[in-house]
Amino acid sequence: MVSASMYIAQDKLTTTLDELAKKFELWVPVAAMEKQRVVRFMPYQAGMEPVLAEQSGLGPKNALLPQVETLLKFSYRKDVDDPGQKRLQLEAPEPPKQALIFGARPCDARGFLIFDQVFSHGPYVDDIYTARRETTLIATLVCLDEDAACFCSSVGSGPADMEGSDLRLTPIAGGYVVEALNDRAQPVMEVLAEPASEIQLAAARKVQEEAAQRRVGGADLTQSRASFLKRFEDMGYWREMVSQCLSCGICTYVCPTCYCFSITDEMKEDRGERIRSWDSCMFYTYTAEASGHNPRPTRLERYRNRVGHKFGYFPEKYQGMIACCGCGRCIRGCPVSIDIRRVAENLKESSDACA
Amino acid sequence: MHVLSPYRPELATIIEVIQETHNIKTFRVVLDDPEKMRTFNFRPGQVGQLSVFGVGESTFVINSPPTRMDYLQFSVMRVGEVTQKLHQLNKGDQVGIRAPLGNGFAYEDMRGKDILFVGGGIGMAPLRTLLLYMLDNRDDYGNITVIYGARSPLDLCYRYEFDEWRAGGVDLILTVDAEFPGWQERVGFVPTVLSEESPTPFNKIALVCGPPIMIKFVLYSLRELGFEDQQIVTTLEKRMKCGVGICGRCNIGSKYVCVDGPVFTCEQLREMVNEL
């Protein structure tokens, strides 16, 4: 497939984004205005300075799976035939707009590949997610910015992995080379003004090759299912590994592959919405039953389920695909610095040798 | 469900409400769209998510069999937010339904066998669906025995149907936990009565549903009597939201109770991780 490569100079980045924002709902990583540290993906507005030289704290998950999303609207209206009675009326939510995620990393794109399995491949198809997915393009950076918490290569990905992305952004001196990876990317390419020169292309190839050869992370974690199942009943192991867990929702919220949600009705007077909102398997309420029984009463069972889902149950259902992209956000974000790599790596030791 | 969105309920209207016990009501509903009602089909044991818009949804087995489609029936115990609101609804009120969901009973594989139903309290609800289906297809099944118990006679559901069941060829053994004025039938916990009855496991399927403690002791009794795990069928309950295997929460290991269940054999349960 031949497609012209384009170039965005660093000092033309914001004007380019202004142009793209006319055509797309544009998601870019920005630092919170008041605090330079926290980088999160937000809908672009003129004046925003994107932060592309480091990984975001909160990725572009919101673009495809908003933290709060309307599933349907309902209202009670007077029955024309019997004005004393009220009848229900349901309305579908607004359809999604054309969107572009600019500045994702391979780990972010991998998260969406995991979502696709769950939301779009059946047996029941989530029409709302699927519609958003179809109208959203992802422009992914070749990643040069790994730190001590990154481990994408350990879970089957890598800093140059473009699976699931529509455009590749390669950082070179002075700017970014932009390449379309499929036909869907054409509407973005059409907006870009400057073709990439031979020298720029060559520089980009060099960056891509180096990134493709770089291994980010330690031990391979893709074959952990059997050892997880062996460790399931070993509560001493879970106590040793995650007694310090606080049961908050940070790891699941910042994780690109976590998708669990709750469904609640929110109503005022006669009108309301059924919304879905991010939930967390780490919360006590996640599995708390009306009877009072909770199959996962403590953080130990809940964390065990989290590791089991990512490294065991999900790959069992989806041809070995690991529900973890190795981005390290859970490790960096965890208030008590629990390292999921350590929990997964030590599964395979014999039960009395955990250290 | 055949609609575009798995999250969108069909609207339905309540045509009858029956007070079964002090905290259980049975609702009979009809889908507002007559064409959808006419073409609605399901397997005994499949469930529906009932919506009380503004409050939420809750999961209930479709309590009537597909052979009797004048209405869809759901028996509801009042335990929480949604069921509390449901219990306040009357004939003529609307609800939402997302159904059929779940796997249902493997009734085809039960043909030619003798059937033993063991139910406690509201646990009779899913069993009733299959029981009536079998009565409506009586020749396909062998002897049918029902052991049904509750705390007191006032806690038994479907009391108005017991004669019909017996007339249909069911050996119905009723029991309550303690003596009660006017009660002529058995007295004793369901697992005890089961042991006393001592049914043979030969060519038999046992379907068990009720409070967790009852299920635990009934399974013990059945195994003592020689029943094997693939002969014992039960239904699981979990906190549910989407009901379609997407939101993640009702899993036991890699199985989702909403899609792979709620009906499981004991053999399947034994292969799952220990997290009930």
Next chain:
Amino acid sequence: MKTSLTTELHEKIREVFTELELMIGWEAGFDALHTTPVFIRSADDVGRLTWGLLCAQNLTTYLGKDLTLMAAARESNKKIGICVKGCDSRSIVGLIQDRLIERDRLYIIGLPCQGVIDWKKVAARMPISGISSVRIAGQEVIIEGAAGERRFDLQELLARRCLRCLYPNPLISDCVVGETVAPRVKKQDVHQDVAKIEGLSLQDRLAFWQQELDRCLRCYACRNACPFCICQDRCIAETRDPKWLSQYVKLPEKFLFHFIHAMHLAGRCTECGECERVCPMDIPVTLIKEELNKITAELLDYEAGLDVNAVPPLVTFNPSETGL
């Protein structure tokens, strides 16, 4: 980085380990900038413990929430060992005041503290990828990074809570490891950060909190890190019956959660600052509790976590009280 203090800590703990059901402390984390809490159950593992300016977590949060700890201690008739900095020891006093833990079941190792560094402040000053060691030398922090050694003033890197800390030395302990430390701030300056907000007009104050809380994700890390939020599994922010908050993540819900949470801590919060440290969105939530504590001190002449025998005034009723 093993220091002489760490060695002394190990020795002290080994001396008493047979009396302990377990010891809660810190060990090295996933990189040179982080530690992680650890529950030591065997004397052989005592060597894993570390102590220094990376030991930010307040370990007392486990005491009131993990009921298996005290239960295990009662059953074996042993004690729960715990390492506490000055601020953490105040939490222990507060937990005793609230009758949430039993003093006799604790073996408290008190650690006079020079402060803990905020790793985000390091990240703002140098690349953190490739940092191999962090150590303190006097009032300087020496960090070995990918491009060589960098030196910073300790003051530059300290967490905000440490810059306003009046209680660096343990207020309650069974043994102390380390020399007494002088407070970094004077009592009259302790509310400077809050005073800045108070100095804003009401409109600007509202705008400030709207801007900050807009970033809140309702992850509940602040609530769960707080030693006093023992009702976290049944929190009003999550219950649907009765329903206090909707599931929206908009300003009204976030305001409600944060201000109700702060009100529940009024007169109880010991300003350990964990809520602010754990926030993934850098929201300065401890400020809200500092304001309420300032009001409690002014009106009721009371500060939580200083005296085990003091009864928190907001859980008492004195008919002869005036001026309210």
